[in-house]
Amino acid sequence: MSRRKLTRQQRWRVEKVQAERAARVDRRAARDERALEGGEYGPERPGRVAAHFGRTLEVEAVEGEQTSRHRCHLRANLEGLVTGDRVIWREAQDGSGVVVARGERISVLERPDAQGQLRPVAANIDQILVVIAAEPTPYANLVDRYLVAAESTGIAPVLVLNKSDLLPPKAGPVRALLARYVDLGYPLIEASAKRDHGLAALHARLKGRTSVFVGQSGVGKSSLIDRLLPDETLRIGALSEETRKGKHTTTTARLYPLPEDGESGRPREGDLIDSPGIREFGLWHLDERELAEGFIEFRPLLGRCRFRDCRHREEPGCALLGAVERGEIHPERFASFQRIRDDIAAAR
Numbered sequence: 001m002s003r004r005k006l007t008r009q010q011r012w013r014v015e016k017v018q019a020e021r022a023a024r025v026d027r028r029a030a031r032d033e034r035a036l037e038g039g040e041y042g043p044e045r046p047g048r049v050a051a052h053f054g055r056t057l058e059v060e061a062v063e064g065e066q067t068s069r070h071r072c073h074l075r076a077n078l079e080g081l082v083t084g085d086r087v088i089w090r091e092a093q094d095g096s097g098v099v100v101a102r103g104e105r106i107s108v109l110e111r112p113d114a115q116g117q118l119r120p121v122a123a124n125i126d127q128i129l130v131v132i133a134a135e136p137t138p139y140a141n142l143v144d145r146y147l148v149a150a151e152s153t154g155i156a157p158v159l160v161l162n163k164s165d166l167l168p169p170k171a172g173p174v175r176a177l178l179a180r181y182v183d184l185g186y187p188l189i190e191a192s193a194k195r196d197h198g199l200a201a202l203h204a205r206l207k208g209r210t211s212v213f214v215g216q217s218g219v220g221k222s223s224l225i226d227r228l229l230p231d232e233t234l235r236i237g238a239l240s241e242e243t244r245k246g247k248h249t250t251t252t253a254r255l256y257p258l259p260e261d262g263e264s265g266r267p268r269e270g271d272l273i274d275s276p277g278i279r280e281f282g283l284w285h286l287d288e289r290e291l292a293e294g295f296i297e298f299r300p301l302l303g304r305c306r307f308r309d310c311r312h313r314e315e316p317g318c319a320l321l322g323a324v325e326r327g328e329i330h331p332e333r334f335a336s337f338q339r340i341r342d343d344i345a346a347a348r
């Protein structure tokens with residue numbers, strides 16, 4: 001991406017804004033430290049980031065079955081918190097609070113920003129539900145793209161086939177395609193948001209975990225989420241009017257508590273993190289090795305080609321090509337690998 005050259009005056013203006021911002025942060029930091037020492041805040045409590053708007057966070061505190069949400073700001077030395085982060089925070093008299101520390105992350109989802117730099121958008125996700133549907137008809141390359149993207153984050157993918165009501169009960173090309181992924185060890189849940197079918201299996205899968213839904217437009221992600229989150233208020237979250245109007249409202253990732261059996265008022269079953277930015281997936285940041293590792297059945301073979309720098313095109317002694325020939329790697333999976341690799345190369 002080309003960077004526009006700034007005029008001297010523009011540069012000066014940018015520097016001035018940056019200096020002012022730094023001074024503001026410093027002043028706030030000093031005030032925070034005084035307040036934290038001065039007993040204006042309660043004891044340290046665990047919480048989880050439910051949404052973030054610049055340097056303002058919505059933190060969810062869980063005490064037994066009770067949850068509450070609090071508008072918090074960040075202690076000045078903390079940066080880069082994202083939805084799903086576990087935090088330590090302290091409550092002020094008015095219910096707002098200050099986040100004083102971030103917990104360790106078990107996983108992090110990253111997306112490129114406008115400059116192409118990878119940035120974390122959500123943390124501590126246990127599984128990525130890759131939604132496909134009887135319609136639009138899933139094709140191998142697309143499913144592979146989602147799976148590779150999920151694998152590259154280290155977060156376990158689960159396949160969800162929605163619109164099962166539109167599928168012939170047995171056989172057919174969609175089932176044949178899916179059987180391939182089941183053979184690779186991917187869990188598969190068949191559901192119909194429309195007919196309320198398979199939702200019990202979906203609930204069982206979400207239980208005790210933090211999940212995200214991804215998948216092509218029109219497969220029924222919103223429909224499934226609507227089934228899981230019964231009332232509108234839950235979907236919007238316990239946000240103050242002021243934050244709701246914030247300009248980041250539509251893009252920030254949000255954490256939603258999933259009630260048992262999708263009925264409001266029931267105990268929390270699991271968590272869902274959702275945002276338009278999370279539903280989309282790019283693979284452009286992967287190098288060839290990372291891409292190959294995204295195909296789980298390739299993993300044991302990587303590094304076993306005759307040539308160390310084998311590109312797995314037509315080199316003699318290529319372990320991957322050999323496995324395709326012996327029928328151990330499905331030719332369509334290998335074709336997906338080559339196609340994605342070419343697409344990445346073309347985009348660079």
Ligand SMILES: Nc1nc2c(ncn2[C@@H]2O[C@H](COP(=O)(O)OP(=O)(O)OP(=O)(O)O)[C@@H](O)[C@H]2O)c(=O)[nH]1
Nearest residue numbers: 162163192193194195216217218219220221222223
């Ligand atoms: N027959 C059938 N249609 C469904 C089912 N689930 C969703 N649909 C329909 O599929 C269409 C797309 O559903 P959405 O939930 O908007 O899909 P989405 O994946 O959220 O799409 P984006 O918001 O574009 O990402 C809608 O017309 C739904 O009514 C289902 O189980 N069976």
Ligand SMILES: [Zn+2]
Nearest residue numbers: 305310312318
């Ligand atoms: Zn090779």
